[in-house]
Amino acid sequence: MLDIKWIREEPQAFDAALKRRGLEPLADAVLALDARHREIQAELQAIQTRRNESSKAIGEAKRKGEDAAGLMEEVSGLKQKMADAEETERRFGAELTELLSGIPNPPLAEIPDGPDETANVCLREHLAPTEFAFEPKEHYELGEALGFLDFEAAAKLSGSRFVVMRGQIARLHRALAQFMIDLHTTEHGYEEVAPPLLVRDHVLYGTGQLPKFEEDQFRTTSDHWLIPTAEVPLTNLVAGEILEAEALPLRVTALTPCFRSEAGSAGRDTRGMLRQHQFEKVEMVSIAKPEESLQELERMVGCAEEVLKRLGLPYRVMVLSAGDIGFGAAKTYDVEVWLPGQKAYREISSCSNCGDFQARRMKARYRPTGEKGTRFVHSLNGSGVAVGRCLIAVMENYQQGNGTIVVPEVLRPYMGGLEIIGDHG
Incomplete structure (x- = not known):
């Protein structure tokens, strides 16, 4: 398994390594999937943060005797939204892992080039x-x-x-x-x-x-x-x-x-x-x-x-x-x-x-x-x-x-x- 950080930082070196093995470039495909995965992770984190804030606000409203119905409805909606986001994050994560699992090890620079x-x-x-x-x-x-x-x-x-x-x-x-x-x-x-x-x-x-x-x-x-x-x-x-x-x-x-x-x-x-x-x-x-x-x-x-x-x-x-x-x-x-x-x-x-x-x-x-x-x-x-x-x-x-x-x-x-x-x- 390759280090995704290396592919992010050195996409050209990654594609060059694949070329030495006779394979087509993959950096764009990997990074596109990685970007979407990280985007979903950020969305999931934002939902979790908002849910925590709303749950806290519900507790404060109840202590003050205020109406918390609107906040409770929001938390209920965030719960479903979070479940959907988690499923999406798992799917993109699995796709990224599957893609990375099929990519071979980069050859060391010291070994000879050649097709076979x-x-x-x-x-x-x-x-x-x-x-x-x-x-x-x-x-x-x-x-x-x-x-x-x-x-x-x-x-x-x-x-x-x-x-x-x-x-x-x-x-x-x-x-x-x-x-x-x-x-x-x-x-x-x-x-x-x-x-x-x-x-x-x-x-x-x-x-x-x-x-x-x-x-x-x-x-x-x-x-x-x-x-x-x-x-x-x-x-x-x-x-x-x-x-x-x-x-x-x-x-x-x-x-x-x-x-x-x-x-x-x-x-x-x-x-x-x-x-x-x-x-x-x-x-x-x-x-x-x-x-x-x-x-x-x-x-x-x-x-x-x-x-x-x-x-x-x-x-x-x-x-x-x-x-x-x-x-x-x-x-x-x-x-x-x-x-x-x-x-x-x-x-x-x-x-x-x-x-x-x-x-x-x-x-x-x-x-x-x-x-x-x-x-x-x-x-x-x-x-x-x-x-x-x-x-x-x-x-x-x-x-x-x-x-x-x-x-x-x-x-x-x-x-x-x-x-x-x-x-x-």
Whole structure:
């Protein structure tokens, strides 16, 4: 949610920020609605003041034995007028909130301009793309040949964009998840949280998924929503809170299933596990002071990178352009892992600084040391990392010519010492 005061004071800067995101100007529409809302608020206040004055005058008239019928009639009329004004004020207030709720976060000045992912900038690369003496296969070819990835069984149970993992691949998937959560909690200073997977409307609203992205979510018949990412419950842990400055930064992490309808991805990544309705992810969330949030973002990206470094996977870090960042983000880094089967880099982690955008929606504040008032916190989120996509990367980068898969050294303790998946010799 944007600060309406900023839009009033800097309408041109507001429209310029929208333009960087490829959107049309909105300042005039927002300010017109805001002006009408404030006008109604002033009228309501004037009615309330007059009603108070008339009520006081009635009391004085009665004490003096004077006729107060005219004043009482006026107060009665003001009561109805006030009720009408309150209803109008609520309606305009709701319209203004709805309008502001659909406006994305302004991108930071430091990120590159551009309409989409074609304008993203590569900051650094780690390891050269893996080379093979044979034509590398995609993960689903490897998994199906080994009998450990079963998309037909998943389709029978749930339809498209699901998978059944079996045997050693199921264990490798679990090993990756456990390795990641252990790394972030024992070395990176994140507190592990096991949050609910079902949340209410206001929770998705707080992090920006509602109302704009309702079609991307799964909703239950009990009016709960399945979380699309653990960012949603983790960030909302501070909703409505006033934190002490000494408690920041607050860092939490969770390993959870995630559920997405993928409403806007028809025809994209239909083969394999790249884009599914259900997947697991290790999420990192930081709540920070405004002056420390950019530094916290760099730290968070480093934590995601460390997962891939220890797994020996080639990757690159991209800073996203203004036209490619998410709705609630002011700055985003994507970590893209090399997939030999696709001969392409694909996103495996996205780390974003949302500034105070989510905090305003959630009413999450902190009390700066030595100050009487409060300020909005800054919220950050990042994948640390997507477990299914990491499984894909390990399978494809560690494949051998005979279709078996070498288990990365760091995962072998989680695999009972197993070194090669699919080796039946």
